[in-house]
Amino acid sequence: MASGLGPAAGLLGTTVLDGWKVVEQLPRPSNGTGGYFSTGYIAEKSGSRAFLKATDLSGVSASRDTAQAIKRITESHVFERDLLSTCKQKKLRRVVTAIGNGTIGSRPDELVFFLLFELADSDVRRIWAAGEQLTFAISLRIAHHISSALMQLHGIAVAHQDLKPSNVLLFGPKDSKLADLGRASALGLTATHDELLVAGDLSYAPLELMYGHVLPDWKTRRLGCDLYLLGSFLFQLLRGTALTPAVLAKLDRRFRPDQFPGRYEDVLPHLESAFAEALQQFQSDIPEWCASKIRGIVAQLCNLKPEERGHPRNLSGTLNRFSLERYVSELDLLATRAELRIN
Amino acid sequence: MSSFKEEPNRRIIPRWWTSSDPRALAPGRVRQSPLFDAETAEWSEKALRFRRSGSSSDAIELLSAALTLGSIPDPELIRAAVDVIMAASSKTSDPALELARALTGSGTRSLVPLLHKEQLIRQLRARLNLCPRDALGWLDLAFLQCLTGNREKARRSVETALGLNPNHRYITRSSVRFFVHVGDLDAALYALLRSAATTTDPWLMAADIAMHHLCEKSSELVRPARHFLSSQQRSPRDISELASALGTLEAVAGNHRLARRFFKAALVDPTENSVAQVRWGAEVAHVIQFDPKLLLAEHSYEAQCWHAFGSGDWNAAYDAAVAWLEDQPFSTTPAILASYLAAIAREDYAKSKEIADSSLAANPGNPMLTNNLAYALIHVGELERSRRLLASMATNDIVSRVSKLATSGLLAFRAGEYEVGRKHYRASIEAAHSRGLRRLHAKASIFYAMEEARLDRLSEHTVSALKQVLAACEGIADADVKQVRDKLSSSLGE
Numbered sequence: 001m002a003s004g005l006g007p008a009a010g011l012l013g014t015t016v017l018d019g020w021k022v023v024e025q026l027p028r029p030s031n032g033t034g035g036y037f038s039t040g041y042i043a044e045k046s047g048s049r050a051f052l053k054a055t056d057l058s059g060v061s062a063s064r065d066t067a068q069a070i071k072r073i074t075e076s077h078v079f080e081r082d083l084l085s086t087c088k089q090k091k092l093r094r095v096v097t098a099i100g101n102g103t104i105g106s107r108p109d110e111l112v113f114f115l116l117f118e119l120a121d122s123d124v125r126r127i128w129a130a131g132e133q134l135t136f137a138i139s140l141r142i143a144h145h146i147s148s149a150l151m152q153l154h155g156i157a158v159a160h161q162d163l164k165p166s167n168v169l170l171f172g173p174k175d176s177k178l179a180d181l182g183r184a185s186a187l188g189l190t191a192t193h194d195e196l197l198v199a200g201d202l203s204y205a206p207l208e209l210m211y212g213h214v215l216p217d218w219k220t221r222r223l224g225c226d227l228y229l230l231g232s233f234l235f236q237l238l239r240g241t242a243l244t245p246a247v248l249a250k251l252d253r254r255f256r257p258d259q260f261p262g263r264y265e266d267v268l269p270h271l272e273s274a275f276a277e278a279l280q281q282f283q284s285d286i287p288e289w290c291a292s293k294i295r296g297i298v299a300q301l302c303n304l305k306p307e308e309r310g311h312p313r314n315l316s317g318t319l320n321r322f323s324l325e326r327y328v329s330e331l332d333l334l335a336t337r338a339e340l341r342i343n
Numbered sequence: 344m345s346s347f348k349e350e351p352n353r354r355i356i357p358r359w360w361t362s363s364d365p366r367a368l369a370p371g372r373v374r375q376s377p378l379f380d381a382e383t384a385e386w387s388e389k390a391l392r393f394r395r396s397g398s399s400s401d402a403i404e405l406l407s408a409a410l411t412l413g414s415i416p417d418p419e420l421i422r423a424a425v426d427v428i429m430a431a432s433s434k435t436s437d438p439a440l441e442l443a444r445a446l447t448g449s450g451t452r453s454l455v456p457l458l459h460k461e462q463l464i465r466q467l468r469a470r471l472n473l474c475p476r477d478a479l480g481w482l483d484l485a486f487l488q489c490l491t492g493n494r495e496k497a498r499r500s501v502e503t504a505l506g507l508n509p510n511h512r513y514i515t516r517s518s519v520r521f522f523v524h525v526g527d528l529d530a531a532l533y534a535l536l537r538s539a540a541t542t543t544d545p546w547l548m549a550a551d552i553a554m555h556h557l558c559e560k561s562s563e564l565v566r567p568a569r570h571f572l573s574s575q576q577r578s579p580r581d582i583s584e585l586a587s588a589l590g591t592l593e594a595v596a597g598n599h600r601l602a603r604r605f606f607k608a609a610l611v612d613p614t615e616n617s618v619a620q621v622r623w624g625a626e627v628a629h630v631i632q633f634d635p636k637l638l639l640a641e642h643s644y645e646a647q648c649w650h651a652f653g654s655g656d657w658n659a660a661y662d663a664a665v666a667w668l669e670d671q672p673f674s675t676t677p678a679i680l681a682s683y684l685a686a687i688a689r690e691d692y693a694k695s696k697e698i699a700d701s702s703l704a705a706n707p708g709n710p711m712l713t714n715n716l717a718y719a720l721i722h723v724g725e726l727e728r729s730r731r732l733l734a735s736m737a738t739n740d741i742v743s744r745v746s747k748l749a750t751s752g753l754l755a756f757r758a759g760e761y762e763v764g765r766k767h768y769r770a771s772i773e774a775a776h777s778r779g780l781r782r783l784h785a786k787a788s789i790f791y792a793m794e795e796a797r798l799d800r801l802s803e804h805t806v807s808a809l810k811q812v813l814a815a816c817e818g819i820a821d822a823d824v825k826q827v828r829d830k831l832s833s834s835l836g837e
Contacts, residue, residue: 027395125400125404128398128400129392129396129398129400129401130398131398131399131400197378197379198379201384201385202379202384202385202408202411202412203384203385203404203407203408203410203411205411210378210411212378239438240400240403240438240439241403241407241438241439241442242407244407244411245406245407245410245411245438245442246438246441246442248410248411248445249410249438249441249442249444249445250441250445252363252365253365253448254365255365256410256413257378257411257413258378258379258412258413258414259413265510265511266511266512268508268511269362269477269478269479269508269511269513269514270362270367270479272474272476272477272478272479272480273362273477273478273479273480273483275474275477276470276471276473276474276477276480277470278438279473279474280469280470280473280474281437281438283473295473299473299474
C-alpha cells in the first residue's frame with residue numbers, strides 16, 4: 001500500500017514558480033481525500049507568503065487499474081486548476097483563487113502537480129479547535145461573505161459541494177473567503193467525483209443524499225446542495241454542530257441512513273419532525289431581535305425537499321429558484337445590525 | 344359491579360404510537376449494505392486531528408462523522424471523544440451532548456413522556472407554529488390531545504397531518520386508529536381511500552381490509568391482497584398484518600382451513616398486533632391452535648393479557664393490561680381491564696381508581712370506565728363522588744345497564760340503604776338473566792350475595808342470595824366468574 005511519501009513530500013527548499021520558494025511543510029493528514037495524497041506547504045516570495053498544495057502519482061501504486069488511477073488524479077488536478085483559473089478571470093472576490101500552478105519533474109515517478117493559493121490567517125475549524133469563539137456579529141459576517149462566495153460561483157454555473165468550517169478561510173478579523181474547489185461541480189463539465197453520491201464531506205451532506213435520494217436535475221441537485229450546506233454552516237456557526245448530525249441525533253437508530261432500508265419519502269416525515277425540533281432549539285439560542293429571521297433563513301436553505309429549497313419569493317420572481325441574492329442581502333443586513341449593536 | 348368481557352369481533356386495526364417510537368415506521372428490516380464508507384466522512388483525517396488536539400470541536404467533528412456513517416471505525420476513540428464532550432458539558436452546546444448521547448445510546452429522541460401532557464402540548468404547539476409542515480408533530484399533538492380528552496382538537500390535528508402527507512404509511516395508519524377511537528369509521532375508510540399507497544403497501548392494505556370488515560363492507564383489496572401474499576414480494580414482517588386481516592375474514596366466514604393458512608403466514612415474523620389477532624383466532628374464533636411461545640414476542644401485551652385472563656392468572660393479566668395501557672394510553676379496553684383487575688383480583692381500589700380516572704380523561708363518558716371508577720370510589724370511601732358518577736353514567740347497552748345497576752346496589756349497601764341496594768342488585772340480576780347473559784348474571788348474583796353476607800352471614804337474605812349464586816353459576820367455567828366465586832367463599836370463611 002502506498003504511504004504517500006512520493007515526490008510531493010520532498011519539496012522543502014525548492015523554488016517552484018516565479019521565485020516562490022517552499023519554506024515550510026505543514027503537518028499532513030494520514031490519508032488524502034479519495035486516496036489521493038497531497039502535501040501542504042508554505043511558500044515565500046519577496047516577503048509574501050502563500051499556501052502550496054502538491055500532489056503526486058504515488059497513490060497510483062495502491063490501485064488495481066494504474067491507468068485509470070493516473071487518469072483520475074490528473075483529471076482531478078486539471079479540473080480544479082481550470083476552475084480556479086476561471087474564478088480568477090471572473091474576479092470572484094469571495095473565492096480563494098490560485099496565484100499560480102505548475103508541474104515539477106518529467107518522469108512519472110518524479111511528477112508533482114501543484115497549486116499556489118493566497119495564504120489565510122486561519123480557518124473557522126482551526127479557530128474552534130484552538131478553543132476560541134467567534135462572536136455573533138463575526139459569525140453573521142462570515143455567513144454573509146460565504147453566501148456571497150456561493151452566489152459568485154453559482155453565477156458561473158459552478159456548485160461548490162464542500163462548504164464546511166475548514167474550507168472557510170479567514171483573512172484578518174473582517175475578511176473571509178471560501179476555499180477548495182476540489183469537489184466542485186461545473187455545469188457542462190464532468191469531474192471524476194461527479195459520480196459520487198456525496199461529493200463533499202459526508203458529515204455535512206444534505207439529508208436527501210444521505211438516504212440515496214438523488215434528483216437528476218443539475219440545479220436541484222448541485223445548487224440545492226450548496227444552499228443546504230450554507231444553511232447548515234449558518235446553523236453550525238451559531239449552534240456548534242452541523243445540521244445533518246444534529247437532526248440524525250434526534251432520530252431513532254432504525255431511521256438513520258445506515259439502517260433505514262426504505263425510500264426517502266418514507267422517512268421524510270420523521271426527518272421533518274426532528275428538523276423542526278432542531279430549529280426550535282436553534283431559535284432559542286439566537287438573540288431575540290433576529291431569531292425568527294435567522295431561523296427562517298436556515299429553514300428555507302435546508303428545506304428537506306430539495307426541489308422546494310430557497311427563498312419563497314424566488315418562486316414568483318424572475319430570479320432562479322436557487323438564487324442566493326436575497327440571502328446575501330439579508331445576511332449583510334443582519335451582520336451590519338449585529339455589528340452596530342456592539343459598537 | 345365491575346365487569347369485563349373480551350371483544351368477540353376483534354379486527355386488526357392499526358396501532359398508534361408517538362412518532363418517536365421505533366415501531367412508528369415498522370420497517371422490520373435494516374439496510375443490508377451501507378451507502379458510504381469511512382473515507383466519505385474523512386474519518387482518518389478527523390481521527391488524527393482529534394488525537395492530536397483532544398479539543399471539543401474536533402471531538403464534535405469526529406462524533407458527527409460517526410453518526411453520519413452509522414458504523415464506528417474506532418469505538419475507543421469515539422468513547423474518548425464522548426468523554427471530552429461530557430467533561431465540557433457546562434460549556435458545550437446542547438447539540439454536542441445530543442451527538443454524544445445518540446452515539447452512546449443513552450438517549451436519542453426519547454419516547455414522548457406523557458406525564459406532563461399540557462406542557463408537552465404547549466411545546467409542540469410552539470414548534471408547529473415555527474414549522475407547520477411537520478406532519479408527525481401534528482400527529483403527536485393529536486395523540487396528546489386525545490389523552491386530555493380534546494377530541495375535536497385532536498381531529499383537526501389529525502386532519503392537518505393527513506393534509507400534509509396523505510400517503511405516508513405511519514400517518515395514514517395512525518389516523519385510521521384515531522378515527523376508530525372516536526367512532527368515525529367513515530373517516531377512517533376515507534383516509535385509506537385517499538392514500539395513493541393503500542393499493543400497494545401491505546400495511547395499508549391490511550388496514551383497509553380490517554376497516555371494511557369492521558364496517559361490515561367488502562374491501563376491493565381482498566383479491567389483490569391474496570395475490571400479494573402468494574407472490575412473496577415482501578418480507579414476512581411486512582405482510583404479517585395483511586395475512587392476519589385475511590385470516591380474520593376467512594375465520595368469520597367459516598372457512599377455517601383458509602383462515603389457518605393465513606394466520607400461519609402471519610406468524611412467520613409477526614407484529615404484536617398479529618399475535619393478538621391470531622390469539623383471538625384461536626381462543627375466540629376457534630380456528631387455530633395458539634402456541635403460548637408467541638406471547639414472548641416483543642410488546643405482545645394484549646395477547647399476554649387475554650391469555651392470562653383466560654387462564655385465571657390475575658397478576659399476570661393485570662401486569663399485561665397495565666403494559667398494554669401504557670403502550671396504547673388512549674385505548675379503553677386495556678384501561679377497563681386494568682381497572683377491573685386492580686379492583687377485583689388485587690383489591691387495590693386506589694390503583695383501580697387511578698387507572699379509571701386517568702383513562703376517563705382520554706375517554707370522557709365511557710360507561711364501563713365510569714362504572715369501574717364508581718366501583719373503586721365506593722371502596723375507597725368516596726361515596727358521594729361515586730353517586731354523582733353513576734347518575735351521569737350513560738347506559739347504551741345491556742352490559743353497562745347491568746353493571747350500573749349492580750354498582751348502584753353496592754353503593755346503596757355501603758351507604759346503609761339496604762332495601763334500595765337489594766332492589767338495584769335484583770334488577771341487575773334480572774336484566775342479565777332475561778338477556779341470557781350468563782356470566783354477568785352469575786357475577787351480579789355473587790356480588791349481591793357478598794354484600795348480604797357482609798351485612799349478616801346468617802340472614803334469610805344471605806341464604807336466598809347464596810342459593811341464587813349456586814343456580815346462576817351452574818355450568819359456568821369462566822375463570823373470572825370462578826375468581827369472584829372464590830372471593831365469595833373467602834368472605835364466608837369457607
